[in-house]
Amino acid sequence: MSHAHVSNTKRIWTVFGYLSLITIVEVILGIIKPGILHNNSLLGLNLLNWIFIILTLVKAYYIVYAFMHMEGEKSALRYAVILPFIFLIIYLLFILLIEGNYIFEVFKNSTIKWNF
Amino acid sequence: MSTVTTANSGEKVWGGGDNQPLGASYGKLMMWFFILSDALTFSGFLAAYGFSRFKFIETWPLADEVFTHFPFMHGNPQPMLYVAFMTFVLIFSSVTMVLAVDAGHEMKKDKVVIYLFLTIIGGLIFVGSQAWEWKNFIKGEFGAVETKGGSLLQFVDTDGKRVALADFAATLPEEREQLTRDKGRWFMDEPTLPSYSVAEVQAGFKAHPNILVRTEMIDANKKKTVLTRSESESRLKDASLVVEGANLTRNEYGSKLFADFFFFITGFHGFHVFSGVIINIIIFFNVLLGTYEKRKSYEMVEKVGLYWHFVDLVWVFVFTVFYLV
Numbered sequence: 050m051s052h053a054h055v056s057n058t059k060r061i062w063t064v065f066g067y068l069s070l071i072t073i074v075e076v077i078l079g080i081i082k083p084g085i086l087h088n089n090s091l092l093g094l095n096l097l098n099w100i101f102i103i104l105t106l107v108k109a110y111y112i113v114y115a116f117m118h119m120e121g122e123k124s125a126l127r128y129a130v131i132l133p134f135i136f137l138i139i140y141l142l143f144i145l146l147i148e149g150n151y152i153f154e155v156f157k158n159s160t161i162k163w164n165f
Numbered sequence: 166m167s168t169v170t171t172a173n174s175g176e177k178v179w180g181g182g183d184n185q186p187l188g189a190s191y192g193k194l195m196m197w198f199f200i201l202s203d204a205l206t207f208s209g210f211l212a213a214y215g216f217s218r219f220k221f222i223e224t225w226p227l228a229d230e231v232f233t234h235f236p237f238m239h240g241n242p243q244p245m246l247y248v249a250f251m252t253f254v255l256i257f258s259s260v261t262m263v264l265a266v267d268a269g270h271e272m273k274k275d276k277v278v279i280y281l282f283l284t285i286i287g288g289l290i291f292v293g294s295q296a297w298e299w300k301n302f303i304k305g306e307f308g309a310v311e312t313k314g315g316s317l318l319q320f321v322d323t324d325g326k327r328v329a330l331a332d333f334a335a336t337l338p339e340e341r342e343q344l345t346r347d348k349g350r351w352f353m354d355e356p357t358l359p360s361y362s363v364a365e366v367q368a369g370f371k372a373h374p375n376i377l378v379r380t381e382m383i384d385a386n387k388k389k390t391v392l393t394r395s396e397s398e399s400r401l402k403d404a405s406l407v408v409e410g411a412n413l414t415r416n417e418y419g420s421k422l423f424a425d426f427f428f429f430i431t432g433f434h435g436f437h438v439f440s441g442v443i444i445n446i447i448i449f450f451n452v453l454l455g456t457y458e459k460r461k462s463y464e465m466v467e468k469v470g471l472y473w474h475f476v477d478l479v480w481v482f483v484f485t486v487f488y489l490v
Contacts, residue, residue: 058267065260072256076249079229079489087387098490105485109478116263116474126187130197138208145212149219156220164224164381165314165403 258287
């Protein structure tokens with residue numbers, strides 16, 4: 050190894066604690082679906098879904114940085130892997146979700162009835 | 166490079182040189198770039214799911230009505246619990262994997278063996294759970310009717326509780342035999358016939374005045390719209406097919422694309438988990454044989470560990486996209 054390795058069992062269990070906690074929160078929110086979060090939306094997505102997506106990204110961060118040990122790699126490797134991904138996924142979601150929404154509106158406002 | 170028994174035979178150098186670009190060995194760097202490309206593949210699938218969902222946003226099935234099964238709790242819907250269990254299994258197997266990698270850095274063979282074994286067990290439990298989830302999804306629970314226009318009608322009682330076709334469909338004296346290859350020509354067969362015909366569902370509906378039709382349309386309270394009795398009767402007149410369970414063509418949950426995406430994305434992920442288990446087993450035996458002890462490096466465990474964590478990472482997103490959002 051280019052970097053001296055220290056055993057980090059403690060860090061592993063802490064991260065496991067975080068991941069479990071986040072999953073439990075997600076599951077509880079998913080079962081209860083509090084009306085105040087579920088029925089108010091921000092930027093076309095309801096608040097509950099925003100919470101789910103943010104919590105998922107936090108989980109993804111811990112898996113990649115702690116479990117896959119990205120935090121121990123050189124920053125060049127870190128960015129070579131992460132930046133293309135972040136750029137492409139934002140680009141892809143931006144294009145596809147806006148297009149999906151556009152087609153939904155075309156269907157909804159068209160003179161041809163498709164859902165009967 | 167060629168044999169496993171040669172100690173330190175340049176595993177961590179590139180092409181005989183002694184430099185390591187980006188501070189990582191060839192294998193590890195390539196594993197990272199494989200993961201990057203595979204992550205983009207999965208992103209493509211999930212983004213396509215998002216596209217189709219936004220396209221049919223008003224009629225998409227509600228996940229917590231679809232995935233309600235839990236072992237030994239039949240007829241008692243438990244949304245989220247089973248998939249939460251699966252998530253924990255996979256996260257925990259990720260923890261044992263990272264512990265195996267950690268023990269490998271310290272050259273503790275016995276600990277690597279134990280943790281890798283636990284990881285394999287976790288992976289097998291996950292794949293088995295997914296098979297069970299698929300079984301329930303394919304079998305279905307309530308059944309539904311498809312109209313001539315291709316939309317789906319489900320049945321509820323006056324309290325809004327789902328009613329299965331078996332609970333109200335009439336039995337009419339009509340015979341319709343399944344066409345199988347041994348009864349016709351070798352190339353003649355047909356998909357499995359549903360348990361009830363459209364006429365039987367319609368007759369049963371007439372005989373049970375407390376049953377209403379529920380459409381796919383999601384109302385302002387994020388619930389599926391339940392029609393009045395007279396509306397239900399007129400909608401049911403357009404019924405053309407009885408749908409039970411799910412296949413790639415149609416499913417009893419709602420939008421046809423829903424089952425396609427479910428099978429494709431969870432199937433592709435399940436295939437990754439399965440391959441991960443196989444790779445882990447190979448590495449497990451290599452560890453047992455002392456291959457990495459002789460090599461004086463457990464980096465191979467680290468590389469398959471990266472793949473295994475990636476599988477967990479993908480599941481975290483599949484979990485959110487399919488079951489939560």
